[in-house]
Amino acid sequence: MNIGRIERLSLREVWPREDTGFTPWLAENVDLLGDHIGLSLSVIEREQSAGDFWIDLVAQDETGELYIIENQLGRSDHDHLGKLVTYAALTEARGAIWVVSEARAEHIQAIQRLNSTGVLDCFFVKVEAIRISGSDAAPLFTLIAGPSREALSLKSIKTDQHASDDRYYKFWTELLKTAKTRTNLHANISPGKVNWLGKTADLPRGMAINYNLTRGHGQVHLYLDYKPGGQEYSEAVFREILSSKTEIEENFGEELSWQELPSKRACRISHQIRETVDLDRPETWGPFIDELVSSMIRFNAALERHLAQAARQAEANMIRVQTV
Numbered sequence: 518m519n520i521g522r523i524e525r526l527s528l529r530e531v532w533p534r535e536d537t538g539f540t541p542w543l544a545e546n547v548d549l550l551g552d553h554i555g556l557s558l559s560v561i562e563r564e565q566s567a568g569d570f571w572i573d574l575v576a577q578d579e580t581g582e583l584y585i586i587e588n589q590l591g592r593s594d595h596d597h598l599g600k601l602v603t604y605a606a607l608t609e610a611r612g613a614i615w616v617v618s619e620a621r622a623e624h625i626q627a628i629q630r631l632n633s634t635g636v637l638d639c640f641f642v643k644v645e646a647i648r649i650s651g652s653d654a655a656p657l658f659t660l661i662a663g664p665s666r667e668a669l670s671l672k673s674i675k676t677d678q679h680a681s682d683d684r685y686y687k688f689w690t691e692l693l694k695t696a697k698t699r700t701n702l703h704a705n706i707s708p709g710k711v712n713w714l715g716k717t718a719d720l721p722r723g724m725a726i727n728y729n730l731t732r733g734h735g736q737v738h739l740y741l742d743y744k745p746g747g748q749e750y751s752e753a754v755f756r757e758i759l760s761s762k763t764e765i766e767e768n769f770g771e772e773l774s775w776q777e778l779p780s781k782r783a784c785r786i787s788h789q790i791r792e793t794v795d796l797d798r799p800e801t802w803g804p805f806i807d808e809l810v811s812s813m814i815r816f817n818a819a820l821e822r823h824l825a826q827a828a829r830q831a832e833a834n835m836i837r838v839q840t841v
Contacts, residue, residue: 521650528590528618531646531654535590537748540573543588543616546656547576550586553658554614554640558584561712561731572604577712582611583732590644592619598627605637609732612638618645620661628662638664684796685730686710691802692728696810702726702817715740721828723751726817728809729787733794735805737813738787739820752777753835755784757827758820769819786820788812 532538543550544560551558558576574586585604589597597615605613615628620643628641641662646654689708696703703716715727723743729736739758741751755777758765766772769788776785790812794805 521652523647523649526646526648526654528644528646532590535588539590540588541744543586544574547574547586549656550614550616550642550658551576551578554642554660554663556584556612559711561729572608575608575610576614578611583608584612584614584638585610586614586616589615589617591617593617593621593624593641598624601639602631602637610637612640614640614642616642616644616658618643625662632662632664640664683710685712687799688730688794688796688802688806689714689728691799692806692809695806696813699810700814700817702813703728721754721825723754724824724828726813726820728813730794730796733796734789735792735794735809735812736787736789737809737816738785739816739824740783740785742783749835750831751784753831754827755786757830758786758823761823765819765823769815773816788816 528539532542547558547560556578558578560574560576572585573588576584576586578584585601585608587597587601587604593615597617601613601615604610620641625641628639631637631639639662640660643659643661645657645659647657648654686708692714693703693706693708703714705718706714706716708714712731713727713729715725717725720726723741723746725740725742727738727740729738741754743750755775759775759777762773762775771788774785774787774789776787790805790808792805792808795801
């Protein structure tokens with residue numbers, strides 16, 4: 518049997534930039550991180566707004582509990598620790614995950630102290646990049662500090678109790694029934710057990726029109742993220758759509774939230790409805806679903822004729838620049 522040797526690589530060699538390299542990669546592979554800390558995670562939001570700040574990733578476990586993820590491809594510092602606590606408070610998250618390349622002893626103590634309060638589950642994780650005998654690069658996660666075994670045991674019990682929790686599935690099923698009577702926009706979409714529902718079919722590449730539900734707040738949004746084109750493509754398309762902002766908002770009937778997310782790969786155009794919903798009270802869903810579907814119909818109608826044109830113009834402009 519041949520046994521290879523592990524070679525450690527520079528993180529910057531594998532992910533030259535944190536915002537456009539590591540964070541998008543982690544968003545698509547968050548299950549690998551979850552496996553190492555004992556959680557089943559799925560990302561529900563990238564670059565989510567939290568007041569005047571932006572959270573790297575927001576994930577949820579199978580029970581619907583929120584976890585914020587803060588990435589730092591460097592030595593842990595006070596700035597990122599402060600962000601971790603601030604973002605968790607603003608989102609009312611169940612837990613916080615701090616991924617670093619090197620952990621300072623003082624910050625290990627701080628995370629352990631936070632865990633001892635029982636208010637927040639904090640995971641301090643070291644990430645390395647390795648390969649074996651010339652293989653492709655691979656991530657190596659190491660849990661440095663986390664909740665106690667007793668706390669994790671209680672979490673495991675809670676997970677078992679909520680394994681069959683299908684509130685999102687039931688909610689999206691009801692929403693699709695209502696939407697079907699009024700629009701064909703999401704006619705071929707099946708309900709899922711996550712907090713968003715969307716479509717990419719019949720849209721230009723890198724675009725998705727989604728419903729989103731976070732802590733009872735409903736939102737409709739256009740998400741721009743085409744991995745092969747990177748940040749440049751997403752921003753180019755976003756700016757083409759933005760050039761018609763006045764017309765789009767007039768047709769929609771309200772102002773929209775235009776989030777270019779500077780220095781990030783994705784961009785977003787969104788509208789949040791005023792009402793909130795309690796997923797534990799299905800008898801109250803009706804008016805909320807009606808408003809959410811109405812917003813989606815208006816949102817799609819205001820945007821649809823601009824999308825393909827914006828994508829074509831953005832691509833043409835990028836080709837023109839590349840050939841100059």
